Amino acid sequence: MSEKMIELLSGESRADIDRWIAKYPPEQKQSAVMAALRIAQEQNGGWLTEELIQAVAAYLAMEVMAVYEVASFYSMYELKPVGKHKISVCTNISCMLCGSDQVVEHLQQRLGIKLGETTADNRFTLKEVECLGACVNAPMFELNKNYYENLTPEAIDAILDGLD
Ligand code: FES
Secondary structure: OHHHHHOOOOHHHHHHHHHHHOOOOHHHHHHHHHHHHHHHHHHOOOOOOHHHHHHHHHHOOOOHHHHHHHHHHOOOOOOOOOOOEEEEEEOOHHHHHOOHHHHHHHHHHHHOOOOOEEOOOOOEEEEEEOOOOOHHHOOOEEEOOEEEOOOOHHHHHHHHHOOO
């Protein structure tokens, strides 16, 4: 069963996870769980299926529930399909004080979706996240692993216009 589950991880993913496992003592390979989930998510177009969570658990010899707890706790993991471009808008205190409401409003209007939704053409997913550590240049969002800071409606339009 677990061998079969492990095969859901591609050879490339397993090699990548192995590089993370090697950073920890042999009996601590579960310390690679966050990296392993990220790698499994990238392999699957940006989200984690239950089977992939089970595969990560099997690969790291962990309880499935323990891996699921990590996957469901951190906002960078997705448990359902996402669009090609994922926009994670910080609405925590510094961003809120510097206008994240306006950022959210502009994005929702431009994309025609609410927070937590994906556009019908699967191009964009919009989500709300907690502080991403870029408070000094609030308001900000993360888009496809890059940070965009000091956002204004004009800046947002320029960013989205530049996407494929
Ligand atoms: S509060 Fe938004 S990045 Fe910290």
